[in-house]
Amino acid sequence: MKFGVVQFPGSNCDHDTFHVLSEVMKRPTVWLWHKDHDLRGVDCVVLPGGFSYGDYLRSGAIARFSPLMQEVKAFARRGGRVLGICNGFQILLELGLLPGAMLRNKDLKFLCQHVHVRIENDKTDFTRAGRKGQVLRIPIAHFDGNYYAPPRVLREIERRRQVVFRYCDANGRVTDAANVNGSLNAIAGIRNEAGNVLGLMPHPERASERILGSLDGRTVFASLIASLERARPARRAAAPRRKARHDR
Amino acid sequence: MRVRILVSFKDSVLDPQGQTVKNALHTMGYGAVSEVRQGKVFELDLEGTTRKEAEALVPEIARRVLANPIIEKFDWEILKGR
Secondary structure (H helix, E strand, O other): EEEEEEEOOOOOHHHHHHHHHHHHHOOOOOEEEEOOOOOOOEEEEOOEEOOHHHHOOOOOOHHHHHHHHHHHHHHHHHOEEEEEEEEEHHHHHHHOOOOOOOOOOOOOOOEEEEEEEEOOOOOOOOOOOOOOOEEEEEEEEOOOOOOOOOOOHHHHHHHOOEEEEEOOOOOOOOOOOOOOOOOOEEEEEEOOOOOOOOEEEHHHHHOOOOOHOOOOOOOHHHHHHHHHHHHHHHHHHHOOOOHHHHHH | EEEEEEEEEEOOOOOOHHHHHHHHHHHHHOOOOOOOOOOOEEEEEEEOOOOOHHHHHHHHHHHHHHOOOOEEEEEEEEEOOO
């Protein structure tokens, strides 16, 4: 499988992400430039962290208009896997691929620290290498990570099990103190209804090598690889069989 | 024509920056201030646009770009021209 990492002016986790995908996870990885119209045949698009367009207007608000993002939108609608990390999550919200919006952190501080998140759903393309209730230690680095959705939308997200990660303490308990940015329902990561798009505020690419103090971030990338390589037939099992044969 | 668009958080959305400003005002002794909501102001020059056209165009621009309708609302007015 092939990963693509998108670069916007102001992306600053693009090289870290590229490094982890290509050197640590050892999968072919290509750069995708925001002005291009071509996704270069990738199986998974990764929107890295950073400050695309300087966070002008709102975090992620300008990046969504770039030519490449129109392709990413169409790719996601066709079922292509899209992973948005931090600023990438904010872009996916602004683009409307994920529900909700980000507010400024509750204490108006830029938060750069390790946090714990709990896997709420292990039956997703992004967490299948982990298990439900597992606590991951991954750093965050953001100003606007205070997840908000109107009450009705929030209820729907919970009912459809779209919450994939929640902030918690080291023992996996969801507490107000552990919910550092004040997100509603302590939401740290959500997927779309179809399950092929995930956004999360923590940076798994900064927790994928021993020298950086945690390997927990690999769970996300390993899950994606498992979904797109080994588990591909399982995901398609629901489609009519005859059609699947014609596809090959 | 010049228009001014004011974007601010919906009443249902917490505005931590507005709260912080309010707390600062209270600290300074302005106890009469019971609520502060912070927002953004945009001024747009529109060329060759009639008032009627502006009434369709400006809310469209505000909804699609300047405000995030999930968390923000907007007001607008014509500053000059007609």
